[in-house]
Amino acid sequence: MGTLTGTGILARHILRRDRLILPLWGFLSAVYPMSIANSTVALYPTADLLRPVAQEAMANPAQLATRGVVFDAGAGGMTAWTVGSSGAMLMGLVSMLLVIRHTRVDEESGRSELIGSGVVGRQAPPAAALGVVCSVNLLIGALMSVLLMGTGLPAAGSLALGLALAAAGCTFAAVGAVAAQVTESAVSARGLGVSVFIAFFLIRAVGDASGAHWLSWLSPLGWTLNVRPFAGERWWVAALLLAFIALLAVAAHMLSARRDLAAGLLPPRLGPAAAAPGLRSPLALAWRLHRGQVVAWTAGFAVAGLTLGGAVSGNLEGQLNSPQIMDMIARVGGEDARPADFFLNFLLSMLAWIVATSGMLSALRLRSEESAGRADLVLVTPVSRVRWALSHLVVALAGPALVLAALGVTAGLGYSLTSGDIGKLPQVLAGALAYLPAVWVMTGIAAALAGLLPRFAMAAWGIWVGFILIDVFGMLGQVNANLLEIIPFVHIPWVLLGQMSPAPLAVLTAVAAALTAAGVAGLRRRDLVA
Amino acid sequence: MTNAISVSGLVKTFGRTRALDGLDLTVGTGEVLGFLGPNGAGKSTTIRILLGLMRADSGKASLLGGDPWADATDLHRRLAYVPGDVTLWPTLSGGEVIDLLGRLRGGIDPQRRATLLERFELDPRKKGRAYSKGNRQKVALVAAFASDVELLILDEPTSGLDPLMEAVFRDSVAEEKARGRTVLLSSHILSEVEALCDRVSIIRAGRIVETGTLAELRHLTRTSVTAELAQTPDGLNGLPGVHDLSVVGNKVTCQVEPAHLDALFGRLTALGLRNVTAAPPTLEDLFMRHYRTAQPGGQRRNQVA
Numbered sequence: 001m002g003t004l005t006g007t008g009i010l011a012r013h014i015l016r017r018d019r020l021i022l023p024l025w026g027f028l029s030a031v032y033p034m035s036i037a038n039s040t041v042a043l044y045p046t047a048d049l050l051r052p053v054a055q056e057a058m059a060n061p062a063q064l065a066t067r068g069v070v071f072d073a074g075a076g077g078m079t080a081w082t083v084g085s086s087g088a089m090l091m092g093l094v095s096m097l098l099v100i101r102h103t104r105v106d107e108e109s110g111r112s113e114l115i116g117s118g119v120v121g122r123q124a125p126p127a128a129a130l131g132v133v134c135s136v137n138l139l140i141g142a143l144m145s146v147l148l149m150g151t152g153l154p155a156a157g158s159l160a161l162g163l164a165l166a167a168a169g170c171t172f173a174a175v176g177a178v179a180a181q182v183t184e185s186a187v188s189a190r191g192l193g194v195s196v197f198i199a200f201f202l203i204r205a206v207g208d209a210s211g212a213h214w215l216s217w218l219s220p221l222g223w224t225l226n227v228r229p230f231a232g233e234r235w236w237v238a239a240l241l242l243a244f245i246a247l248l249a250v251a252a253h254m255l256s257a258r259r260d261l262a263a264g265l266l267p268p269r270l271g272p273a274a275a276a277p278g279l280r281s282p283l284a285l286a287w288r289l290h291r292g293q294v295v296a297w298t299a300g301f302a303v304a305g306l307t308l309g310g311a312v313s314g315n316l317e318g319q320l321n322s323p324q325i326m327d328m329i330a331r332v333g334g335e336d337a338r339p340a341d342f343f344l345n346f347l348l349s350m351l352a353w354i355v356a357t358s359g360m361l362s363a364l365r366l367r368s369e370e371s372a373g374r375a376d377l378v379l380v381t382p383v384s385r386v387r388w389a390l391s392h393l394v395v396a397l398a399g400p401a402l403v404l405a406a407l408g409v410t411a412g413l414g415y416s417l418t419s420g421d422i423g424k425l426p427q428v429l430a431g432a433l434a435y436l437p438a439v440w441v442m443t444g445i446a447a448a449l450a451g452l453l454p455r456f457a458m459a460a461w462g463i464w465v466g467f468i469l470i471d472v473f474g475m476l477g478q479v480n481a482n483l484l485e486i487i488p489f490v491h492i493p494w495v496l497l498g499q500m501s502p503a504p505l506a507v508l509t510a511v512a513a514a515l516t517a518a519g520v521a522g523l524r525r526r527d528l529v530a
Numbered sequence: 531m532t533n534a535i536s537v538s539g540l541v542k543t544f545g546r547t548r549a550l551d552g553l554d555l556t557v558g559t560g561e562v563l564g565f566l567g568p569n570g571a572g573k574s575t576t577i578r579i580l581l582g583l584m585r586a587d588s589g590k591a592s593l594l595g596g597d598p599w600a601d602a603t604d605l606h607r608r609l610a611y612v613p614g615d616v617t618l619w620p621t622l623s624g625g626e627v628i629d630l631l632g633r634l635r636g637g638i639d640p641q642r643r644a645t646l647l648e649r650f651e652l653d654p655r656k657k658g659r660a661y662s663k664g665n666r667q668k669v670a671l672v673a674a675f676a677s678d679v680e681l682l683i684l685d686e687p688t689s690g691l692d693p694l695m696e697a698v699f700r701d702s703v704a705e706e707k708a709r710g711r712t713v714l715l716s717s718h719i720l721s722e723v724e725a726l727c728d729r730v731s732i733i734r735a736g737r738i739v740e741t742g743t744l745a746e747l748r749h750l751t752r753t754s755v756t757a758e759l760a761q762t763p764d765g766l767n768g769l770p771g772v773h774d775l776s777v778v779g780n781k782v783t784c785q786v787e788p789a790h791l792d793a794l795f796g797r798l799t800a801l802g803l804r805n806v807t808a809a810p811p812t813l814e815d816l817f818m819r820h821y822r823t824a825q826p827g828g829q830r831r832n833q834v835a
């Protein structure tokens with residue numbers, strides 16, 4: 001029996017299982033560029049109207065970081081610029097999660113052991129998953145191109161944009177396939193895959209925003225944009241992407257041949273036969289459960305901080321002397337605010353949203369421990385519910401503090417080293433830690449939901465996304481100022497621009513404490529449910 | 531004898547489901563009580579209320595002389611629990627879980643821990659995610675048996691154990707009983723219940739329908755009788771205490787309540803017995819009847835007596 005036997009059967013199985021999600025995702029992805037193209041033409045019917053938009057975008061580091069460089073100020077170029085980065089995220093992340101779903105998740109739930117014992121080769125599941133997801137990406141890309149041509153945009157650019165986004169999808173599908181092979185569980189496969197995505201995104205964001213464009217070339221998300229649809233297409237960059245995808249696919253294929261079903265590439269190590277003397281309290285258990293996450297996040301943000309701090313101070317000063325951007329900086333930070341300070345604080349404000357998820361993850365552990373039944377094991381010992389809840393919440397509150405501190409110190413260090421002004425470090429650290437109360441509020445929301453409305457605990461993520469949306473539209477001035485007030489992050493002073501206002505910090509901390517207390521009180525009173 | 535567990539009139543509803551509907555249950559100190567009933571009857575719900583993981587809507591429950599909800603933390607020092615579907619922390623080894631749970635309960639006897647690990651043939655170095663279903667059960671069983679407690683609450687603890695380990699489990703429970711510990715054992719395995727339990731309580735739709743020693747329960751059950759007669763029988767219809775009567779030619783089969791065996795055999799003898807078998811009720815018969823019938827058990831008991 002060949003190791004790829006049965007790939008076709010599996011592929012059909014995948015198509016059947018995902019018969020709802022694939023068309024839905026494909027349709028949304030394919031229509032997205034077309035709708036942006038239509039509205040671009042409708043809003044800015046002439047090139048003269050578009051040019052200032054492009055100029056402003058090129059001068060704004062936040063735009064450069066999120067969307068990259070504008071290669072052409074025409075309707076096609078602006079469409080490609082608008083959808084390039086977000087489209088790659090939409091295609092890439094969904095593709096990656098789909099591949100992991102049909103390899104790691106299946107394997108973990110034991111389903112593919114059935115398959116493995118039947119008429120299906122051991123390398124068939126990753127091949128089928130990758131094959132299906134990449135084919136769907138190509139279909140989406142083709143449909144995208146046709147729809148773009150339908151709006152009257154040039155054929156070459158339409159094709160290039162469709163191809164670039166399909167390639168982004170396939171790249172992260174392949175990243176997912178590799179991640180599924182080297183990790184031992186679906187959770188860690190997803191964690192690894194998403195981390196790789198974030199790393200590639202940050203590398204490109206920093207490269208584009210700081211003008212160190214060579215950095216963008218280290219990331220496939222930079223390559224996607226550098227296919228330059230509607231701006232003198234560079235087809236060889238697409239070829240580069242294809243080569244990278246092929247490389248990853250071969251790697252996944254070879255890895256899957258070399259390991260046992262359900263095992264990671266590294267054999268699961270045996271643990272200790274007896275517990276360390278310290279493992280004797282709920283807090284010790286909570287720390288044990290969360291410490292991997294806390295350490296990984298701290299290390300990750302330390303690296304990010306060092307890179308970002310250095311890049312901002314090194315390359316930015318010269319980039320930002322457009323009048324619009326200086327205007328905006330002056331509005332926020334006063335006449336003598338430095339653009340680099342502004343940009344670094346802007347990055348801190350963005351990263352704080354991500355740090356918040358680490359606290360939320362830890363707080364939601366209360367719920368996942370409960371629904372898995374592991375909470376029962378602890379709560380039928382003489383450990384009260386309050387003590388158990390606090391053990392996780394202490395980590396959920398202290399973890400992000402550690403992450404923000406690491407980010408502040410390293411960003412300050414990077415910034416100081418490049419600028420030669422070591423005195424900046426404490427200010428950058430304070431600027432990062434200022435976000436802690438807002439992060440705590442998000443942790444508190446998760447804790448309150450887990451305690452009071454356990455079945456809706458995951459709504460915490462909905463609130464997080466909702467806040468981000470309000471914040472984004474708020475920046476564009478499209479949100480009622482009162483609504484904007486509900487977002488904890490907007491109340492945080494920008495310390496690097498000299499803002500000092502302890503009052504909101506105190507209020508936010510009190511709100512976080514109240515939410516956390518409400519969660520614990522709820523948990524004390526209710527039934528534990530699976 | 532004081533009661534380790536006594537419950538009366540317990541009611542618990544989940545939305546429209548009435549999971550417990552006036553449940554009464556007692557477990558004497560030092561007794562092993564088998565807690566049986568069909569799926570969804572309310573066994574786990576009862577146990578979760580006793581463990582203070584859930585609160586009853588109404589009714590009284592006392593556990594080791596305390597209130598399972600209000601005094602939960604203190605009571606938990608004196609009991610251990612094994613659920614039917616143990617989930618472990620994926621990154622903790624089995625040995626770590628056993629030690630941690632033991633320490634949370636106030637200490638673990640290393641000698642006993644070692645003995646149990648050996649008996650259950652459990653490798654304590656494997657990580658939670660690497661254990662099979664049966665081995666996860668074993669981790670919780672070792673943790674429970676190794677701790678020095680008065681009461682063991684076991685909710686289908688042997689699901690997933692192979693027959694060899696099932697035997698080890700039985701030995702361990704017997705040992706616990708010999709040391710004077712109280713055991714509440716919910717189970718679907720009749721032979722296990724028969725081997726271990728002093729008394730059984732059968733729950734159906736949230737109520738106890740039968741309680742007693744196995745001998746007592748057997749007594750309440752019909753004997754099945756098959757007889758070949760010298761002539762085609764008539765007049766057997768309508769005999770009190772005779773059920774499921776079927777007559778084919780000279781052959782009669784039926785189910786008889788113990789109190790009416792005399793009368794039936796009187797009639798059969800009069801008709802000329804050629805061959806007869808009377809099978810005592812098997813445990814299966816006993817439970818099948820309780821699991822299936824809709825009739826509350828209390829009434830039947832009165833009829834029979």
Ligand SMILES: Nc1ncnc2c1ncn2[C@@H]1O[C@H](COP(=O)(O)OP(=O)(O)OP(=O)(O)O)[C@@H](O)[C@H]1O
Nearest residue numbers: 529530544547549568569570571572573574575576
């Ligand atoms: N958290 C819950 N929410 C809603 N309904 C529940 C919940 N827990 C139990 N039930 C319902 O209560 C009833 C009793 O369930 P329980 O788990 O106590 O049964 P059981 O006797 O343990 O069954 P089994 O033998 O299958 O373990 C069932 O109808 C079940 O569906």
Ligand SMILES: [Mg+2]
Nearest residue numbers: 573574575685
């Ligand atoms: Mg149950």
